[in-house]
Amino acid sequence: xxxxxxxxxxxxxxxxxxxxxxxxxxxxxxxxxxxxxxxxxxxxxxxxxxxxxxxxxxxxxxxxxxxxxxxxxxxxxxxxxxxxxxxxxxxxxxxxxxxxxxxxxxxxxxxxxxxxxxxxxxxxxxxxxxxxxxxxxxxxxxxxxxxxxxxxxxxxxxxxxxxxxxxxxxxxxxx
Amino acid sequence: xxxxxxxxxxxxxxxxxxxxxxxxxxxxxxxxxxxxxxxxxxxxxxxxxxxxxxxxxxxxxxxxxxxxxxxxxxxxxxxxxxxxxxxxxxxxxxxxxxxxxxxxxxxxxxxxxxxxxxxxxxxxxxxxxxxxxxxxxxxxxxxxxxxxxxxxxxxxxxxxxxxxxxxxxxxxxxxxxxxxxxxxxxxxxxxxxxxxxxxxxxxxxxxxxxxxxxxxxxxxxxxxxxxxxxxxxxxxxxxxxxxxxxxxxxxxxxxxxxxxxxxxxxxxxxxxxxxxxxxxxxxxxxxxxxx
Amino acid sequence: xxxxxxxxxxxxxxxxxxxxxxxxxxxxxxxxxxxxxxxxxxxxxxxxxxxxxxxxxxxxxxxxxxxxxxxxxxxxxxxxxxxxxxxxxxxxxxxxxxxxxxxxxxxxxxxxxxxxxxxxxxxxxxxxxxxxxxxxxxxxxxxxxxxxxxxxxxxxxxxxxxxxxxxxxxxxxxxxxxxxxxxxxxxxxxxxxxxxxxxxxxxxxxxxxxxxxxxxxxxxxxxxxxxxxxxxxxxxxxxxxxxxxxxxxxxxxxxxxxxxxxxxxxxxxxxxxxxxxxxxxxxxxxxxxxxxxxxxxxxxxxxxxxxxxxxxxxxxxxxxxxxxxxxxxxxxxxxxxxxxxxxxxxxxxxxxxxxxxxxxxxxxxxxxxx
Numbered sequence: 001x002x003x004x005x006x007x008x009x010x011x012x013x014x015x016x017x018x019x020x021x022x023x024x025x026x027x028x029x030x031x032x033x034x035x036x037x038x039x040x041x042x043x044x045x046x047x048x049x050x051x052x053x054x055x056x057x058x059x060x061x062x063x064x065x066x067x068x069x070x071x072x073x074x075x076x077x078x079x080x081x082x083x084x085x086x087x088x089x090x091x092x093x094x095x096x097x098x099x100x101x102x103x104x105x106x107x108x109x110x111x112x113x114x115x116x117x118x119x120x121x122x123x124x125x126x127x128x129x130x131x132x133x134x135x136x137x138x139x140x141x142x143x144x145x146x147x148x149x150x151x152x153x154x155x156x157x158x159x160x161x162x163x164x165x166x167x168x169x170x171x172x173x174x175x
Numbered sequence: 176x177x178x179x180x181x182x183x184x185x186x187x188x189x190x191x192x193x194x195x196x197x198x199x200x201x202x203x204x205x206x207x208x209x210x211x212x213x214x215x216x217x218x219x220x221x222x223x224x225x226x227x228x229x230x231x232x233x234x235x236x237x238x239x240x241x242x243x244x245x246x247x248x249x250x251x252x253x254x255x256x257x258x259x260x261x262x263x264x265x266x267x268x269x270x271x272x273x274x275x276x277x278x279x280x281x282x283x284x285x286x287x288x289x290x291x292x293x294x295x296x297x298x299x300x301x302x303x304x305x306x307x308x309x310x311x312x313x314x315x316x317x318x319x320x321x322x323x324x325x326x327x328x329x330x331x332x333x334x335x336x337x338x339x340x341x342x343x344x345x346x347x348x349x350x351x352x353x354x355x356x357x358x359x360x361x362x363x364x365x366x367x368x369x370x371x372x373x374x375x376x377x378x379x380x381x382x383x384x385x386x387x388x389x390x391x392x393x394x395x396x397x398x399x400x401x402x403x404x405x406x407x408x409x410x411x412x413x414x415x416x417x418x419x420x421x422x423x424x425x426x427x428x429x430x431x432x433x434x435x436x437x438x439x440x441x442x443x444x445x446x447x448x449x450x451x452x453x454x455x456x457x458x459x460x461x462x463x464x465x466x
Numbered sequence: 467x468x469x470x471x472x473x474x475x476x477x478x479x480x481x482x483x484x485x486x487x488x489x490x491x492x493x494x495x496x497x498x499x500x501x502x503x504x505x506x507x508x509x510x511x512x513x514x515x516x517x518x519x520x521x522x523x524x525x526x527x528x529x530x531x532x533x534x535x536x537x538x539x540x541x542x543x544x545x546x547x548x549x550x551x552x553x554x555x556x557x558x559x560x561x562x563x564x565x566x567x568x569x570x571x572x573x574x575x576x577x578x579x580x581x582x583x584x585x586x587x588x589x590x591x592x593x594x595x596x597x598x599x600x601x602x603x604x605x606x607x608x609x610x611x612x613x614x615x616x617x618x619x620x621x622x623x624x625x626x627x628x629x630x631x632x633x634x635x636x637x638x639x640x641x642x643x644x645x646x647x648x649x650x651x652x653x654x655x656x657x658x659x660x661x662x663x664x665x666x667x668x669x670x671x672x673x674x675x676x677x678x679x680x681x682x683x684x685x686x687x688x689x690x691x692x693x694x695x696x697x698x699x700x701x702x703x704x705x706x707x708x709x710x711x712x713x714x715x716x717x718x719x720x721x722x723x724x725x726x727x728x729x730x731x732x733x734x735x736x737x738x739x740x741x742x743x744x745x746x747x748x749x750x751x752x753x754x755x756x757x758x759x760x761x762x763x764x765x766x767x768x769x770x771x772x773x774x775x776x777x778x779x780x781x782x783x784x785x786x787x788x789x790x791x792x793x794x795x796x797x798x799x800x801x802x803x804x805x806x807x808x809x810x811x812x813x814x815x816x817x818x819x820x821x822x823x824x825x826x827x828x829x830x831x832x833x834x835x836x
Contacts, residue, residue: 019640023470026642032470034640057603059738061635061731062811210663214532227677230668235661237535238670240554243528246520250490250529253516254536257487262663280528283521 001054003064004143007083008073008130010045017073017131018049020152024135025053027148033058046081053143069143072096073113073130094137096130100174111137111173120165129165132157136166137173146170178356179205188231190223193385195375195392197223198349199296200267204234206359207292211263212237212251216244216277218269219302242276244268245284248291256290263363264291270311271301274332285339285368292362292369295332298377306380313400314451315444316436318380324440328451336370337406343369345405350376350392354403354414361405374401382435391433397425399452402459411463421456471643473607473636477543477569477629478503480611482513483648484567487538490518490529494548495581496633497571501543523548527555527566534564535669537660539615542566545633546573549587553594559626560595560685562670563659565618566626568596569611572730572776573633574806582807583632585729585776588758589785595685597627597692598758602715602734604641607631609709610756615652617699622691624657632730634807646707689760696757713762715754718744722751725766726819727790728774729755732804736774739815750819755786766794772822774815776804783827799823803830 004021008014018034025032030053037048052058069092072083084103087093093106096113113133122129132153139146146167153162183204190197196219204211212235215221221238225231239247244266252264273281273295281293300318301307308318310330317324336344342365347355355373362369376391378384383391395401396416403414413421427449431437471479478500481489489508491501507513520526523544530540544552549570559566574584588598597617601607607629614627631637661669673681696713704710717737719725726736733754743750753764771794775784782788787800799822803810808831818830828835 019470022640026470031642032640035634035638058641059734060812061632061639061735062809065811065813209666212661212663222672224668224671226672226674227668230671232668233666235663235666236668236671237532237661238668239528239531240558242524243531243555243558246490246522246525246528247532249518249520249525250488250532250534250540251536252532253518253529254488254533254538254540257516257538258536260536279521280525283525286521287518 001052001058002069002143003067004051004069004071005064005067006049006051006071006073007077007081008047008049009077010047011125011127012073013127013129013131014047014049014073016156017134018051020131020135020156021051021138021144022053023155024144024148024152027151028145030055031057037063046077067091069094071134073134092141094141096134109141109174111169113137113169116165116168116172120161120168122161122165129162132162133165133169136169139166140170140173176353176357178202178353181205183209183233185231185233187225188223189225190219191379191385193378193388194219194223195298195349195377195388196220196296198352198388199355199373199375202349202352202356203265203267203294203359206356207263207265207363209234210261211235211265214239214244214248214251214264214266216268216272217241217303218272219298220267220269222303241272243280244272244277245289245293246280248293249284249287249289252289252291266291266293268293268295269302270295270297270299271309274310274330278335282335282339285336285341288367290366290368292359292371294371294373296373296375298375298380299329300377300380302377302380314448315440317438318436324444333372337409339368340409341368341370342366343405343407344371346372346374346401346403348374348392348396348401348403350389350396351403351416354416358405380436383433387433391430394425394430396420398427398430399424399456400427400430402455404459410466411459413459413463421460424452424456427452467645469643469645470640471604472499472638472640473601473604473631474499474571474638475503476604476608476643477611477631478507479643479645480608481541482507483612483646484539484541484615484652485513486515486541488516488518488530488533488540489542490520490526490533490540491542492520492523492526492544492548494523494545496573496637497543497545497548497569499637500569500571523552524555527552527559530566531555531559531562531564534566534657535562535661537655537657539655540566541568543569543571545571546575546587549591550575553591556591556596556626557594561681563624563685564626565615565624565655565657567611567614567618567629568626569629569631571633571637572630580806581633583635583731583776583804584806588628588630589777591628592759592785595625595689596759597623597625597689598630599627599756600630600729600758601636602730602754604636604639604643605709606711607636608643608645609703609711612646612648612652613699613703617692617696619655620695621658623688623695625685625688625692630730635731649706651702651706693760693762711756713757714764715756717752719751719753719765721749722769723749724770724772724819724822725751725753726772726774726815727753727755727786729758729776729786732774732776732810732815735812736815738812739819742812742816743819748819761789761793764790764793770822770824771798772801772819773798774801774803774818778802778805787827797825799825800827801830802827
C-alpha cells in the first residue's frame with residue numbers, strides 16, 4: 001500500500017487533490033481511498049488530506065501513521081505544522097515551490113505549481129487551483145500514470161486549462 | 176349560502192358541555208366536506224374524538240405530536256399533490272400548539288408556501304391539560320399558572336402569520352357560524368397557506384355557565400376584544416359584526432364580568448386592555464379605509 | 467456503473483434509485499452533502515421528488531410521517547443533535563408503522579460540540595422500533611440504503627429503517643463505488659393503512675390501558691418477522707447484484723479463538739488488526755455487527771470476545787458489550803474507544819486483543835485503563 005499525506009490550506013484545493021489522486025489511481029486499476037482530517041472549515045486554515053493506494057480494497061479508516069509521500073502545497077506550512085511527522089525513512093517529499101530543498105533522510109522533489117496555476121489562469125474565488133497541476137507532478141513521480149491523471153482531471157474538471165496545467169507540471173518539475 | 180346538512184361530528188364526543196371547539200369544528204367540516212384530512216396535534220380535539228376503537232369524527236383524522244402539526248401537514252400536502260389529489264389538508268390546533276410549541280413548524284410551513292389551511296381554535300390557555308396559561312392568554316386573566324392574572328399581553332399571532340404574507344387569513348368565532356363557514360370556504364379556494372384564528376370561549380376554562388358560550392363569543396366581538404376580519408393577499412376587510420362594534424363598542428366590563436377568569440382584575444389592567452382594544456380597532460379601521 | 471464517491475454521495479445516489487415521492491430534511495454536519503445532492507437532483511429534474519426544506523429535524527420527521535401516511539415513499543437524513551431533536555417523532559414514526567428510511571451520519575452528542583464519529587446518537591434510538599443497520603464502507607452504505615426500502619416496506623415489517631454511517635470517517639471518505647440499475651428490486655410501495663378519505667379513519671387516537679399494549683406487541687412481532695425479511699432481501703440483492711451481506715460481517719472467525727466485535731468503520735479496520743495478530747500467532751477473527759435492530763443471534767461459541775463500543779450507557783456499560791454479554795450469556799472484554807471521533811487504529815485494536823481481560827471494561831485513553 002502507498003500512503004500519501006497532503007498538507008495545504010483551506011481553499012487551495014488540497015481536499016480535491018486527494019480525490020483526484022485516488023480517481024487517477026483507480027483508473028490505473030488500483031483500489032484507492034481519499035479523505036480529509038476535518039475541523040470546522042475556514043478558508044486559510046491548515047488542512048490535511050490522505051490518499052491510500054493499494055492493489056486490494058483498503059480497510060483502513062484511521063489516519064495515515066507513516067506516509068510514503070508527503071505533499072506540501074503551501075510551503076509556509078513548513079514553519080507552523082510538523083509536515084514530516086512520521087514520514088517513512090527514505091520517504092518522498094513533494095513541495096510546491098520554485099526551488100528545491102534538501103531534507104536529510106528523505107527524497108525531495110519540487111514543482112512550481114503556483115507559477116503554473118498563474119500561467120494557466122487557474123483561479124477560483126481568489127485562490128489559485130493547485131490540485132490539477134499537482135496531479136501532473138505526481139504522475140511524473142510515478143504515483144499515477146499520466147494517462148490516468150488526464151482521465152481523472154477530465155472527469156472532475158473538464159476545463160482544458162486543468163489538463164494543460166497538469167501536463168506543464170509533468171514536464172517542468174524537477175525529478 | 177346554504178350550509179350542508181351532513182354532520183361529520185357524530186354524537187357522543189368527549190367534549191365538555193358548551194364546547195366552542197366542537198361548535199367550530201362542526202362548521203369547519205361542513206364547509207370542507209369529506210375529501211379532507213384533519214391534522215390534529217395534542218389539544219382538546221385529540222380527546223374529543225373519543226378512544227380507540229371508536230371515533231366520533233366521521234372523517235380522516237391524523238393525530239400528531241404537539242409541536243408537529245404544520246410540519247406533518249406540510250409533508251402530507253406535498254405527498255397528496257404529488258399523487259394528483261385535491262384533498263384538503265386542514266390543521267386544527269389549539270392556541271398552545273399554534274402560538275407556543277407549534278410556532279416553529281407553523282412559521283416554516285407558511286414560509287414554504289405549503290398548500291394547506293391552518294385553523295387555530297383559541298381558548299386562550301392550555302385547555303387539555305387543565306387551563307395553564309399560554310401565549311394566547313390575555314392580560315389579567317387567571318389560569319392555573321397565572322393565579323394572580325397574567326402579566327403579559329396576548330401574543331399577536333395574527334400579526335406574526337400576516338408577516339409571512341399568506342394568500343388568505345381571517346379571524347372568526349363560532350358565535351357567528353355563517354361567517355365562520357364562509358371564511359373556511361373562502362380559505363379553501365386559495366392555493367398556498369391560509370390561516371383562520373377562531374376565538375373559542377371555554378366554559379370550564381373561562382369560568383362561565385356552559386349555555387353561555389355563544390353569548391360570550393358575541394360579547395367578545397361587540398366589545399372589540401375580538402375583531403372579525405379577512406385578509407386576502409394582505410388586503411383587510413372587516414366583517415359586519417365588527418364594523419358595527421367599531422362604531423359603538425360595548426363596554427369591556429360586559430365581557431369581563433361574567434367570566435371567573437377575570438374576577439378581581441386590576442383596574443389598571445382593565446384600562447390597559449381598553450387602550451389596547453381601542454388602539455387596535457382604530458388601527459384596523461384606518462387600514463381598511465386606506466384599502 | 468463504476469465510480470468513486472463519498473459515503474454521503476453514495477447514500478444520495480441510492481436514494482435517487484429508490485425515487486421517494488417526498489423528502490423532508492434539515493441540514494446538519496456531517497450529513498449536509500446527502501441533502502445537497504438530493505436537492506440538486508430534484509431541482510435539475512433528475513429526481514422527481516418533492517424536497518421540503520423543513521425548519522427543524524423534529525419537523526423533518528413529522529413531515530415524513532404526514533407524507534408517508536398518504537402511502538408514498540419518503541426519506542430523510544440527519545445526525546447527532548438533529549436525531550436527538552427528532553426523537554419524539556422517531557418514536558411516532560415507528561408507532562405509526564411507517565416504512566420511512568433515514569440515513570443517520572453517526573456523530574457525537576453535545577456538549578461540547580463535537581462533529582466526529584460516535585455511535586451515541588443512533589444507539590439512543592435503539593428502543594424506538596426502528597430497524598438499524600451500520601455500514602462499513604461506501605459501497606455498503608449505498609447497498610444498505612437500497613435494501614432498506616424493500617425491508618421497511620415488506621408487509622411483515624412496515625417499520626422504519628435507519629442506515630448508519632460514521633461521520634467523516636465514512637460519510638466523507640472517497641472510495642470506489644459500483645452503482646446499479648435497481649430495476650424491480652424495489653417494488654412499488656403499498657401501504658395497507660394509507661389514508662383514504664372515502665373510507666375515513668382516525669390515526670394515532672386516544673388508546674387506553676386496555677388496548678395500548680397490543681400495538682406495542684404488534685411492533686415487536688414485526689421486528690421479529692423482519693429477521694426473515696432482511697435475510698431474503700439480502701439474498702435477493704446478492705442474486706441480482708453480486709454482493710452478499712449478512713447480519714454480521716465475519717472475517718476469519720471460523721477457526722478463531724478470540725473474536726473482536728465492533729460496528730461501522732472500526733469494525734472494518736478490525737480486520738487489519740486480525741491480520742496482524744494472525745502473523746503473531748494469535749488466532750483472531752473479527753465480527754462486524756451490521757444489524758443492531760433486530761439484534762441477531764451471534765455465532766460466538768467457544769471464542770473469547772472483545773467488544774469495542776463507540777458509545778456508553780452511563781451507570782451500566784457499553785451498549786454493544788452489554789448487548790453481546792446478554793446474548794451469549796457470558797463475560798466479554800469491553801473496550802470503550804472512538805468516542806467523539808477519538809483516533810483508533812488497527813494497531814490499537816490489535817493491542818486491545820493482546821491485552822484482553824475477560825470480564826473487564828477499559829476506556830481507551832483514560833489513565834489506568836488501556
